[in-house]
Amino acid sequence: MRITNSMIRNNTSNNMSTNKGYVDTLNTQMSTQKKIDRPSDDPVIAIRALRLRSSLSEINQYYEKNIPDAESWLEVTETALKNMESILTDVYRQCVNGATDHLKESDRNTILTNLQKLREQVYAEGNADYAGRTVFTGYKTNKSLTFGEDTSDTSYNITQKLEFEDITQKTYYSGLSSVPTTDDLTAGNLPAGNVEDHTYSRVRLAYDNIDNITQLQYKDANGNLQDIEGMEITYLDADGNTQTATVSYNVHNYTDWQNAQNLNVGDNEVIFVKETGELILGKNVAAYMNSEKPDMVVSYDKTGFKKGEVRPEHYFDCIDTTNANPANHITYTKEDQEINYTIAFGQTLAVNTQASDVFDSSIGRDIDELTDAVQMAITAHKKVSDIENLMKEEKYAGEEDQALLQQWLDAAEKEASYADDNMKNLYSEGISSFQSYLSDVVLAKTDVGSKGSRLALTKSRMSEQQMTFKKLKSTNEDKELSDIIIDYTAAYNAYQASMQAASKAIKQTLLDYI
Numbered sequence: 001m002r003i004t005n006s007m008i009r010n011n012t013s014n015n016m017s018t019n020k021g022y023v024d025t026l027n028t029q030m031s032t033q034k035k036i037d038r039p040s041d042d043p044v045i046a047i048r049a050l051r052l053r054s055s056l057s058e059i060n061q062y063y064e065k066n067i068p069d070a071e072s073w074l075e076v077t078e079t080a081l082k083n084m085e086s087i088l089t090d091v092y093r094q095c096v097n098g099a100t101d102h103l104k105e106s107d108r109n110t111i112l113t114n115l116q117k118l119r120e121q122v123y124a125e126g127n128a129d130y131a132g133r134t135v136f137t138g139y140k141t142n143k144s145l146t147f148g149e150d151t152s153d154t155s156y157n158i159t160q161k162l163e164f165e166d167i168t169q170k171t172y173y174s175g176l177s178s179v180p181t182t183d184d185l186t187a188g189n190l191p192a193g194n195v196e197d198h199t200y201s202r203v204r205l206a207y208d209n210i211d212n213i214t215q216l217q218y219k220d221a222n223g224n225l226q227d228i229e230g231m232e233i234t235y236l237d238a239d240g241n242t243q244t245a246t247v248s249y250n251v252h253n254y255t256d257w258q259n260a261q262n263l264n265v266g267d268n269e270v271i272f273v274k275e276t277g278e279l280i281l282g283k284n285v286a287a288y289m290n291s292e293k294p295d296m297v298v299s300y301d302k303t304g305f306k307k308g309e310v311r312p313e314h315y316f317d318c319i320d321t322t323n324a325n326p327a328n329h330i331t332y333t334k335e336d337q338e339i340n341y342t343i344a345f346g347q348t349l350a351v352n353t354q355a356s357d358v359f360d361s362s363i364g365r366d367i368d369e370l371t372d373a374v375q376m377a378i379t380a381h382k383k384v385s386d387i388e389n390l391m392k393e394e395k396y397a398g399e400e401d402q403a404l405l406q407q408w409l410d411a412a413e414k415e416a417s418y419a420d421d422n423m424k425n426l427y428s429e430g431i432s433s434f435q436s437y438l439s440d441v442v443l444a445k446t447d448v449g450s451k452g453s454r455l456a457l458t459k460s461r462m463s464e465q466q467m468t469f470k471k472l473k474s475t476n477e478d479k480e481l482s483d484i485i486i487d488y489t490a491a492y493n494a495y496q497a498s499m500q501a502a503s504k505a506i507k508q509t510l511l512d513y514i
Helices: 005-032 043-098 105-121 182-187 254-261 283-292 362-392 399-477 481-507
Strands: 151-162 167-174 196-204 212-219 225-227 232-236 242-246 248-252 269-273 278-281 296-305 317-320 330-332 340-344 347-350
Touching (some): 105 362, 167 399, 347 399
Parallel strands (some): 248 269
Antiparallel strands (some): 151 296, 151 317, 196 278, 232 242, 317 330
16 A cells, blocks of 8 residues: 555644644643533433432432421421420319319419410410411411401301210309399398209310301211201100100300200200300200210301411311302311422422311310319309408398398309319319320320431431432542543643654655655
């Protein structure tokens, strides 16, 4: 094969260009400390870099954003649960104190004051928020758990599902005494009332001061909803014979019920008391319910809520009917609303705890009844004290006045005795109830702690994965500066040598050999 000078020049130029290109590549690597400058430099490195960068980006999202966000959410939740546990523990202790037989006036006043303060705090912890998002309200993070102030125009239609376990016993009192006036004593009037107790089975709704019940139903043996009014019940009469009756349903204001019926309830009757939000069951109806154990569904309207009362949408199926236009009514359906954070590849964690699972809607109602019982006892004992003071006055020192005042005193002492017994019984029941509420909170706190432990393990794993992927990414893309300098020096020397060799080869011609 004949080698010409032009071939030598061309090959020399190509080789020099190759060496120069390699020097330029190494010079770029020296500046960037990267193996490649563009994907075409090495497609294998480029593809691997895309995959590693994508994985590292996900890990950074989990480790630097999602996990810290979930940690903060759980910390806020745990703090609120600890505070709620402390509040319920205080209420429990008040129940233990209230259940004693030997309470002085100062003791009753102390219990009342403590309960009133605790009532204000009981659901306040449920309004805890993280970064402006309420942590106990499911997806409705823009709404607080409770009403922040008294409202008189807010209206809801609430559908509350009740179980037969919600049927409890309660004692009501009629014929309460009073302190005689001067006119009473002058006229020789005797006490108008004779306090009596009436114990009934009742179902308590989540709210008091109800406008009206729109639907009162129970589930029959086939699971179908039937109206309680007019339902057929069977019961045993005094002789042990089975009888059948039809349930009647009546609505009363508490005052009307007390005055007109003296708190009587027919054996086959259900009475709804608006002010207290209670369904009071007659003897036969209660027996039938306890025997057949049907679930109940009650729909009712309520207008106006007090500060600290829970919002219905967090606990029940309901319709916000505040707006007069039905087209603007808002319907809420109670459902499980977990807020899940993705904390690792294919791993999610539900960070929220829902109020309906922890803060029972009955807590506030129970505290209200305990408060009312203490207030009743305080009022009753004050009547006794006031009458005793009247008996000490000189103008009533006569035998007839003393005998008359003694009858008033006997009536007041009887009421005070009833009030003390009622308070003691309610507080004894409260011990069990608030132990149950405490158990729910402790269980929720344990669950949050368990989630925190899982999150900590995941965080540790994500930290290690982050380091591993950073190392893999660096190994794939980066190049040590010392290695680049060595390669660059060698390439530059080769380039210089090639130029010197080219200068000798290119300048020679055929004439040099003639």
